Amino acid sequence: MTRRVVITGAGTVNALGGDVPATLAAMRAGRGAIGAIDLPDLDRLSIRIGAQVPHWDAAARFDLRSLALYDRCTQFALTAAQEAVARAGLTGPLGPRAGVIMGTAAGGIQTWEDNYRAVFQDGKSRVHPLTVPKLMSNAAAAHLAMAYGLTGPALTVATACAASNHAIGLAFQMLRAGIADVMLTGGAEAMLCFGGIKAWEGLRVLSPDGCRPFSRSRNGMVMGEGAGVFVLEDRDHALARGAEIWAEVAGFAMTADASDIVMPSQDGAARALAGALADAGLSAKDVGYINAHGTGTAANDRTETAAIRAVFGDHADRLAVSSTKAMHGHLIGATGAVELLAVVMALRDGILAPTINHDGGDADCDLDVVPNAARQADVAAALSNAFAFGGMNAVLALRRA
Amino acid sequence: MDTTTKVIEILAAQALRDPATIGPQDTLATLGLDSLGLVEVIFALEEAFDIAIPFNANDPGDSGFDISSVAGLIGAVEGLLGQKAA
Numbered sequence: 318m319t320r321r322v323v324i325t326g327a328g329t330v331n332a333l334g335g336d337v338p339a340t341l342a343a344m345r346a347g348r349g350a351i352g353a354i355d356l357p358d359l360d361r362l363s364i365r366i367g368a369q370v371p372h373w374d375a376a377a378r379f380d381l382r383s384l385a386l387y388d389r390c391t392q393f394a395l396t397a398a399q400e401a402v403a404r405a406g407l408t409g410p411l412g413p414r415a416g417v418i419m420g421t422a423a424g425g426i427q428t429w430e431d432n433y434r435a436v437f438q439d440g441k442s443r444v445h446p447l448t449v450p451k452l453m454s455n456a457a458a459a460h461l462a463m464a465y466g467l468t469g470p471a472l473t474v475a476t477a478c479a480a481s482n483h484a485i486g487l488a489f490q491m492l493r494a495g496i497a498d499v500m501l502t503g504g505a506e507a508m509l510c511f512g513g514i515k516a517w518e519g520l521r522v523l524s525p526d527g528c529r530p531f532s533r534s535r536n537g538m539v540m541g542e543g544a545g546v547f548v549l550e551d552r553d554h555a556l557a558r559g560a561e562i563w564a565e566v567a568g569f570a571m572t573a574d575a576s577d578i579v580m581p582s583q584d585g586a587a588r589a590l591a592g593a594l595a596d597a598g599l600s601a602k603d604v605g606y607i608n609a610h611g612t613g614t615a616a617n618d619r620t621e622t623a624a625i626r627a628v629f630g631d632h633a634d635r636l637a638v639s640s641t642k643a644m645h646g647h648l649i650g651a652t653g654a655v656e657l658l659a660v661v662m663a664l665r666d667g668i669l670a671p672t673i674n675h676d677g678g679d680a681d682c683d684l685d686v687v688p689n690a691a692r693q694a695d696v697a698a699a700l701s702n703a704f705a706f707g708g709m710n711a712v713l714a715l716r717r718a
Numbered sequence: 719m720d721t722t723t724k725v726i727e728i729l730a731a732q733a734l735r736d737p738a739t740i741g742p743q744d745t746l747a748t749l750g751l752d753s754l755g756l757v758e759v760i761f762a763l764e765e766a767f768d769i770a771i772p773f774n775a776n777d778p779g780d781s782g783f784d785i786s787s788v789a790g791l792i793g794a795v796e797g798l799l800g801q802k803a804a
Contacts (some may be wrong), residue, residue: 363770519757519761520757520775521757521760521773521774521775522774522775522776524774524776525774535776536774536776536777537774537775537776578754579753579754580753614775614776615775615776615777616776
């Protein structure tokens with residue numbers, strides 16, 4: 318008998334809101350959080366918009382000793398995890414049958430940046446002694462393990478913009494395989510800093526004026542930041558303790574394009590979509606909603622649309638496909654985790670999050686993208702797409718609880 | 719070194735070609751430069767001439783910067799140098 322895996326809790330901090338209810342309320346309202354950003358040396362950036370977590374006061378949230386160890390990325394992860402564990406009704410220590418898998422692309426990039434600045438620009442000869450454990454990409458997962466006594470599997474995956482989906486997918490596979498009973502999983506990212514934006518700027522794929530997925534006028538992605546953490550749990554374990562079940566994680570597939578380092582491939586994406594359906598035992602017609610990767614770049618949105626059409630055939634015109642990145646920005650390694658909240662909202666609450674800023678269809682992006690306004694729908698199964706640089710694709714399949 | 723020579727030198731370095739084999743009628747395609755190669759060329763031009771090139775990879779044809787041929791690139795760089803001098 319195959320073990321089934323369910324979501325019993327979630328937490329987030331992102332530009333839309335400081336927790337799950339605030340984030341879902343913003344998604345329902347179609348409220349975007351992209352705007353002018355506030356950073357040191359902003360005048361030396363050519364891209365000056367993003368989805369920044371507003372009024373983040375780390376000193377008010379964490380004590381001084383902890384802050385010496387917590388990059389902004391770890392701060393976001395711990396904040397999201399605290400909400401997720403509380404909503405799941407769990408208390409630590411959760412022990413050897415519990416673990417954590419987090420995704421991130423840039424880890425503690427702000428810490429790298431601050432310390433390079435200190436030694437290269439300011440001429441300092443030494444950096445803070447805890448710089449290494451603060452910047453390491455597995456820091457967030459480590460602090461989650463310590464905070465909740467997760468002594469089973471603990472690791473971080475770094476697959477760029479698909480990192481969260483890979484993390485959640487691996488956690489799902491471990492639970493299904495009986496390796497653990499409870500997993501905290503998701504992603505955290507704080508790349509919306511001077512060096513992070515400067516690096517993305519160089520690639521010439523950022524929009525200077527807004528994120529408009531699937532619109533003819535789209536001209537690039539807009540960066541965001543934050544974290545999303547889910548409690549995934551063996552279904553019997555959850556039922557035995559009377560936990561509220563938000564949705565079931567039913568399948569997962571990952572593929573590699575093995576072709577270009579940045580250009581997406583229709584074939585790689587389509588194989589991941591079809592693989593997730595097969596793993597979940599779903600047929601195409603069962604799916605009512607897809608949370609798209611939908612970055613708002615010319616190449617992604619066109620390729621993703623073609624991949625969905627290739628897998629779903631006629632049913633592609635009967636399902637809804639939205640990109641919530643127009644609201645919360647592209648959270649890079651954390652994006653799949655925040656986007657999974659929109660999938661949960663579709664399955665649990667029957668509300669489809671919109672693709673906002675939609676200002677005119679593109680013949681190459683002719684799906685029902687839920688333009689500009691949320692709407693109600695009866696969704697029994699849904700997919701969440703993530704297609705990363707490096708040609709690494711990860712698609713999750715979920716079912717209504 | 720004049721603008722034309724420098725632009726061709728930058729293209730030659732990216733395309734792994736002898737500069738003498740590159741002419742004004744060449745295009746990114748005839749030089750075998752893909753989208754990443756183009757982004758590297760634009761970076762090299764910005765560094766070499768100390769200019770900021772308005773280019774968005776999402777819409778290369780609508781960036782106000784002519785990338786249709788080597789001659790177009792040279793003209794576009796000269797235009798930006800003229801703006802800088804003005």
